[in-house]
Amino acid sequence: MNRNDFYKSWSDLHGNAEIVGIVKIWLTISYFVAKAFQRLRISPNLITILGFVFSILLYLYAKSVWAPVLLVLSLFADGIDGSMAIISGKSSKWGALLDSIVDRISEIFWVLALYKIGINLVVLFVVITLASIQEYIRARSSGLGLSKIGIVTIAERPVRASFIFITLILFHLGIGFISVPVYIWSIFQLISLVMLLGHTKAKLN
Numbered sequence: 001m002n003r004n005d006f007y008k009s010w011s012d013l014h015g016n017a018e019i020v021g022i023v024k025i026w027l028t029i030s031y032f033v034a035k036a037f038q039r040l041r042i043s044p045n046l047i048t049i050l051g052f053v054f055s056i057l058l059y060l061y062a063k064s065v066w067a068p069v070l071l072v073l074s075l076f077a078d079g080i081d082g083s084m085a086i087i088s089g090k091s092s093k094w095g096a097l098l099d100s101i102v103d104r105i106s107e108i109f110w111v112l113a114l115y116k117i118g119i120n121l122v123v124l125f126v127v128i129t130l131a132s133i134q135e136y137i138r139a140r141s142s143g144l145g146l147s148k149i150g151i152v153t154i155a156e157r158p159v160r161a162s163f164i165f166i167t168l169i170l171f172h173l174g175i176g177f178i179s180v181p182v183y184i185w186s187i188f189q190l191i192s193l194v195m196l197l198g199h200t201k202a203k204l205n
Contacts, residue, residue: 001089003028003031006027006031006087007027009086010082010086026079027083031083033076033080034080034083034084034087037084038084038088044084044088044095045081045095047080047081047084048077048078048098048102049102050073051073051075051077051078051081051106052105052106054070054071054074054077055105055106055107055109056109057070058070058109059113062112062116062117062168067113067168068165068168068169071113071164071165071168072165074110075157075158075161078099078103078106078157079158081095100135104132104135107128107131107132107157107160110164111124111127113164114164114168114182117168117171118178119178119179123179123182123186124182126186127182127185127186127189130192130193131155131189133193134155134189134192134193134196137193137196137197138196141203146203149199149200149203151195151196154192155188155192155193156192160189164181167181
């Protein structure tokens with residue numbers, strides 16, 4: 001499978017989402033890494049589980065200088081498993097379900113890591129709740145027959161991870177305003193949820 005075919009397959013699986021900007025950069029990296037892993041005959045589900053393990057390690061070692069690296073590895077594994085499934089033609093309903101479950105649980109560990117470094121629990125509860133509702137809307141819309149939502153919001157999973165990454169970096173640099181990225185994330189997340197609700201409502205009507 002060449003890169004353009006991969007982009008098209010990914011877009012089809014994500015409701016005809018447009019591949020531009022940071023999404024395209026990420027998918028390009030993901031494509032080449034997934035091709036390499038495919039040659040090594042590594043299972044996509046194994047990569048999914050590794051992503052989950054990295055998220056747990058992130059929580060356990062949130063105050064370590066390795067925390068940002070563990071976050072990147074967790075997110076990286078999440079992106080690679082899906083890309084491997086597309087490239088290898090081994091997509092399965094079980095793999096998709098496992099990936100969704102691991103994504104949600106992993107994000108909880110990401111947020112718990114922020115709690116360990118001193119971010120207010122109430123703010124974290126609000127932001128993870130908004131993110132979870134966003135992902136539930138996508139999943140539920142699919143169950144209602146809306147197979148193609150066709151929108152990429154301003155707070156998709158890579159963006160959420162970016163805010164967490166910035167917060168971790170600020171913490172390890174000893175900068176005092178480490179909560180600022182989380183507050184900005186919460187605003188992005190609220191806007192994102194409103195965008196998705198409006199778009200989905202128009203599609204379902």
